[in-house]
Amino acid sequence: MYVIKSEPTWQNLKVAISVKRREMIDLGMRYGLTDKRTLECSQELDNLLNLYKNRIQYNLTG
16 A cells, blocks of 8 residues: 655655556455445545645646
8 A cells, every 4th residue: 555644746646646546446356346445445546636636726826
């Protein structure tokens, strides 16, 4: 599992998203899309994507 402990750089955030996406796909194929592990991973991916989106919006407006 990829854990971000401090404010990530753009590159680290992109890597974290890629790793988490691959992990979610692997879990979904192994355990199914409704398995607790897959859903938790999906939520973690959502959090990373939201962080990325918020950074983009801040850079465009700030």
